[in-house]
Amino acid sequence: MTTITDNTIYSFEDLSSFEIPKSHLLGSCDHVGDYEKLNKIGQGTYGVVYKARNIQTNEIMALKRIKIEKLKDGFPISSVREINILRTVHHPNIVEFKDVVVGKSLDNVFLVMEYCEQDLATLVDCQIHFTESQIKCLMQQLFRGLKYLHKNFIIHRDLKVSNLLLTDKGLLKIADFGLARNYGFPNDPMSPCVVTLWYRAPELLFQSNYHSTAIDMWATGCIFGELLLQKPLLPGQSEMQQIDLIIDLIGTPNDKIWPGFSDLPIAKTFSVKHQPFNNISHLFSCVSKAGIRLLNLLLMYDPWKRATADECLQSSYFRESPLPCDPSVMPSFPQSRKNR
Structure with missing residues (x-):
C-alpha cells in the first residue's frame, strides 16, 4: 500500500519513497485557465460555483470549485461520488456534467457543468x-x-x-x-x-x-x-x-x-x-x-x-x-x- 504527500509517494511496507513528476500530478485534465470567471453564482457546503466563459469556444459554463479542506486528507469523497454519478447520468432534467479542470495545484480542482440561468x-x-x-x-x-x-x-x-x-x-x-x-x-x-x-x-x-x-x-x-x-x-x-x-x-x-x-x-x-x-x-x-x-x-x-x-x-x-x-x-x- 502507498500514501501520497505533496508530490511524493511513500510505501507503507518499507517507507521507501519516490517523487511523482510535477507534469503527472494533475493527469491529462484541461486547465482552468481555459475559462474566464465572470461572477460567483453560488456557494454550498462542498464548493463555490462560478459563471464562466470558455475562452476558445465562447460557451458559457458553470465552474464548481471543489472544497478541499486539507490537501493531506486527499480528494473529498463527496466530490468523488459527485463526479462518478454525474459521469453516468444523462437526462434532460439533470444538470449536464462536462469536464474536470485543474489549476496550478492539487487543491485547485473544478467541475465544469452546463450553465443554468x-x-x-x-x-x-x-x-x-x-x-x-x-x-x-x-x-x-x-x-x-x-x-x-x-x-x-x-x-x-x-x-x-x-x-x-x-x-x-x-x-x-x-x-x-x-x-x-x-x-x-x-x-x-x-x-x-x-x-x-x-x-x-x-x-x-x-x-x-x-x-x-x-x-x-x-x-x-x-x-x-x-x-x-x-x-x-x-x-x-x-x-x-x-x-x-x-x-x-x-x-x-x-x-x-x-x-x-x-x-x-x-x-x-x-x-x-x-x-x-x-x-x-x-x-x-x-x-x-x-x-x-x-x-x-x-x-x-x-x-x-x-x-x-x-x-x-x-x-x-x-x-x-x-x-x-x-x-x-x-x-x-x-x-x-x-x-x-
Missing part, C-alpha cells in the same frame, strides 16, 4: 408568482428526473429549491450531487445527517440508518408545497422544531400509520406531542382534491407507502385543468442567485 430558491425568495400550470410543469419535470435517478439506483439526498436549476428554455435541472449515493439490495446503513433540515424526511429526523429513495420523495413534497405557498413549507430552526412542524402539518406518528416507529432512536428517547389531525387540506385550501391527494402521498410518515416518482407522474393532478404548460412557454427571469 436561475435556481428555484432565488425565484421563491423574490416572491415570483408561479401559476398552477407552471407549477405542474416544474413538478412534472422534477418527477421525471427523479424517476430516472431512482431507476438507476441513485438517491440524491439533498433535494431543495436551491438545488433545482432553471434554464432560459424553461427546463428544470436537478443539480448538486455532493451527497448523492448509489444504493442496492440489501440497503446498506447510511448516515441520517443528510438533506437540508427543511426538506428532511421523518425517518432521518428520527435517526433511522436505513433509508431509500423515499427521502427524495419527502423532499419533493416539501418543494411542491413551497411552490404552492410561495414560501418554505416546514422552515424549522432545529431538528426538534422540524419534528414539531411536521406533526402540526400531518399529525403525530405512531406504529399504526408508521410500522416500527416506536423502535427508532429518537422515538425511544423523546415523547412527541399529540396532534391527531392532518392539516394539509386546510393549509392548501385552494388546491384541487387531486393536488391534495398528491401532497398527502408525498408527505407520508411511512417511507414504504410514500409515492414513487413514477406513481406521481401518473397522478390525475397532471391531467386535470389547468394542464401543465410546455417548458418553452415558461417565463424568463433576470439572472440572479441567492444563497440559502
Whole structure:
C-alpha cells in the first residue's frame, strides 16, 4: 500500500519513497485557465460555483470549485461520488456534467457543468408568482428526473429549491450531487445527517440508518408545497422544531400509520406531542382534491407507502385543468442567485 504527500509517494511496507513528476500530478485534465470567471453564482457546503466563459469556444459554463479542506486528507469523497454519478447520468432534467479542470495545484480542482440561468430558491425568495400550470410543469419535470435517478439506483439526498436549476428554455435541472449515493439490495446503513433540515424526511429526523429513495420523495413534497405557498413549507430552526412542524402539518406518528416507529432512536428517547389531525387540506385550501391527494402521498410518515416518482407522474393532478404548460412557454427571469 502507498500514501501520497505533496508530490511524493511513500510505501507503507518499507517507507521507501519516490517523487511523482510535477507534469503527472494533475493527469491529462484541461486547465482552468481555459475559462474566464465572470461572477460567483453560488456557494454550498462542498464548493463555490462560478459563471464562466470558455475562452476558445465562447460557451458559457458553470465552474464548481471543489472544497478541499486539507490537501493531506486527499480528494473529498463527496466530490468523488459527485463526479462518478454525474459521469453516468444523462437526462434532460439533470444538470449536464462536462469536464474536470485543474489549476496550478492539487487543491485547485473544478467541475465544469452546463450553465443554468436561475435556481428555484432565488425565484421563491423574490416572491415570483408561479401559476398552477407552471407549477405542474416544474413538478412534472422534477418527477421525471427523479424517476430516472431512482431507476438507476441513485438517491440524491439533498433535494431543495436551491438545488433545482432553471434554464432560459424553461427546463428544470436537478443539480448538486455532493451527497448523492448509489444504493442496492440489501440497503446498506447510511448516515441520517443528510438533506437540508427543511426538506428532511421523518425517518432521518428520527435517526433511522436505513433509508431509500423515499427521502427524495419527502423532499419533493416539501418543494411542491413551497411552490404552492410561495414560501418554505416546514422552515424549522432545529431538528426538534422540524419534528414539531411536521406533526402540526400531518399529525403525530405512531406504529399504526408508521410500522416500527416506536423502535427508532429518537422515538425511544423523546415523547412527541399529540396532534391527531392532518392539516394539509386546510393549509392548501385552494388546491384541487387531486393536488391534495398528491401532497398527502408525498408527505407520508411511512417511507414504504410514500409515492414513487413514477406513481406521481401518473397522478390525475397532471391531467386535470389547468394542464401543465410546455417548458418553452415558461417565463424568463433576470439572472440572479441567492444563497440559502
